[in-house]
Amino acid sequence: MTASVMDRVRDRAVADRIPISVHFDLTYRCNERCVHCYLDHEDHGEMTTAEVTDVLDQLASAGTLFLVFSGGELLLRKDFFELLAYARQLQFDVKIKTNAMLITQARAERIRDLGVRQIQISVYSHRPEVHDAITKVRGSLERTIAAIRFLRDCGLNVTVANVLMRQNASDYHGVRALAEELGANYTLDPTITPKMNGDTSVVALRMPEPQLLRLFKDSSVVGDGFCGVPAAVDAETLDSAACSAGHIACYISPYGDVYPCVQFPLPSGNLRQQRFTDVWWHSPQLNEVRSIRVRDLTTCPSCTYVASCTRCPGLAYMEGNMRGPSSADCDKSKLRAGAPGAEGTSL
Amino acid sequence: MSTCVVRGDKLAARKVGGEMVILSAEDSSMFLLNEVGTAIWEAADGRRSIQAIADVLCAEYDVDRATALADVTEFVESLAAAGILSVADEAAG
Numbered sequence: 001m002t003a004s005v006m007d008r009v010r011d012r013a014v015a016d017r018i019p020i021s022v023h024f025d026l027t028y029r030c031n032e033r034c035v036h037c038y039l040d041h042e043d044h045g046e047m048t049t050a051e052v053t054d055v056l057d058q059l060a061s062a063g064t065l066f067l068v069f070s071g072g073e074l075l076l077r078k079d080f081f082e083l084l085a086y087a088r089q090l091q092f093d094v095k096i097k098t099n100a101m102l103i104t105q106a107r108a109e110r111i112r113d114l115g116v117r118q119i120q121i122s123v124y125s126h127r128p129e130v131h132d133a134i135t136k137v138r139g140s141l142e143r144t145i146a147a148i149r150f151l152r153d154c155g156l157n158v159t160v161a162n163v164l165m166r167q168n169a170s171d172y173h174g175v176r177a178l179a180e181e182l183g184a185n186y187t188l189d190p191t192i193t194p195k196m197n198g199d200t201s202v203v204a205l206r207m208p209e210p211q212l213l214r215l216f217k218d219s220s221v222v223g224d225g226f227c228g229v230p231a232a233v234d235a236e237t238l239d240s241a242a243c244s245a246g247h248i249a250c251y252i253s254p255y256g257d258v259y260p261c262v263q264f265p266l267p268s269g270n271l272r273q274q275r276f277t278d279v280w281w282h283s284p285q286l287n288e289v290r291s292i293r294v295r296d297l298t299t300c301p302s303c304t305y306v307a308s309c310t311r312c313p314g315l316a317y318m319e320g321n322m323r324g325p326s327s328a329d330c331d332k333s334k335l336r337a338g339a340p341g342a343e344g345t346s347l
Numbered sequence: 348m349s350t351c352v353v354r355g356d357k358l359a360a361r362k363v364g365g366e367m368v369i370l371s372a373e374d375s376s377m378f379l380l381n382e383v384g385t386a387i388w389e390a391a392d393g394r395r396s397i398q399a400i401a402d403v404l405c406a407e408y409d410v411d412r413a414t415a416l417a418d419v420t421e422f423v424e425s426l427a428a429a430g431i432l433s434v435a436d437e438a439a440g
Contacts, residue, residue: 093370
């Protein structure tokens with residue numbers, strides 16, 4: 001993708017407050033039971049086909065271009081291909097996030113024919129015993145790899161997403177090599193988020209500090225310059241918004257709930273009761289999120305690392321204050337620079 | 348035999364701030380069309396020829412037909428080279 005064009009599109013979206021990017025979970029049901037998952041997999045009343053297509057119509061009218069379909073495992077929805085075809089008919093740029101366990105050769109061909117641009121697939125380890133222990137499904141790695149081959153044989157753009165935690169902290173080189181062998185892109189993420197219901201027990205699965213530090217210092221993975229002296233703080237940093245959540249992006253749950261982001265479960269409206277544009281433009285919650293600038297945060301403005309920190313307002317919200325620090329990101333900033341910042345948190 | 352201008356079927360498209368954003372699912376190439384390009388894109392509905400699209404442009408803008416035809420031809424050729432548009436022999440639909 002041409003970066004300069006993307007920057008211009010983003011700038012236009014920011015200027016006109018267009019919800020250019022929407023993450024839409026079609027179901028929370030799943031055929032895996034990953035140890036770190038933040039979701040409740042019971043079906044509490046998913047939107048129907050008609051409800052979802054109506055929401056898609058509304059999003060297209062509101063200007064959404066980038067649409068992420070995810071879950072749960074979205075292929076558990078019997079109407080998944082109907083919804084995908086409808087989304088493509090509305091000319092969304094569709095990215096699918098899946099564990100791929102249900103993708104057959106024929107389904108891979110349908111996904112290709114419908115013009116999906118990206119498919120992101122979770123792989124936790126190149127070792128079946130590790131991957132399958134995390135998903136709690138025996139044979140899941142084998143099935144996922146077979147599906148990646150189907151998709152790649154169709155010429156589709158596949159990204160292997162490697163969430164890292166205690167159980168697989170040392171396997172990222174192996175997963176990256178597997179992705180290369182499969183002709184897939186590779187991305188890793190050491191973020192483990194609390195459950196959407198507020199349960200923080202899964203946070204204990206986060207990579208311990210020594211492993212995280214080893215990852216951050218592995219330039220073959222994170223690139224050069226990831227660790228070191230933090231960027232200087234200036235007025236532009238302090239006047240900036242935290243991230244795109246609520247500004248040009250939002251999240252929609254299978255039940256029609258709207259949040260600023262999948263990782264920011266602040267209830268901001270429900271599409272069974274309200275039109276999307278009403279929520280997007282008039283939700284007090286979204287407007288509050290939009291009003292926050294870095295200089296408004298409780299401790300971050302005086303932190304040495306504020307200019308280079310990856311603070312997530314959603315994680316801060318789940319810790320109790322959307323204007324507060326996100327301690328996991330404080331820890332990461334500290335590790336990258338090698339000294340405590342304003343918050344001075346420890347793992 | 349009549350010809351018509353056809354959009355690719357592996358594209359995403361959305362008007363953002365009055366300008367059309369086109370994104371190819373096949374190679375992730377991205378295009379941002381200006382106002383006139385957007386008007387041409389919207390007129391290229393699979394049924395209009397280059398000449399018919401030029402007529403649309405003449406109706407919408409203060410431009411003579413020869414200039415409109417040259418602009419549309421250049422625009423279609425450039426997007427055809429990128430695989431975004433094509434010129435087909437018969438009208439779709």
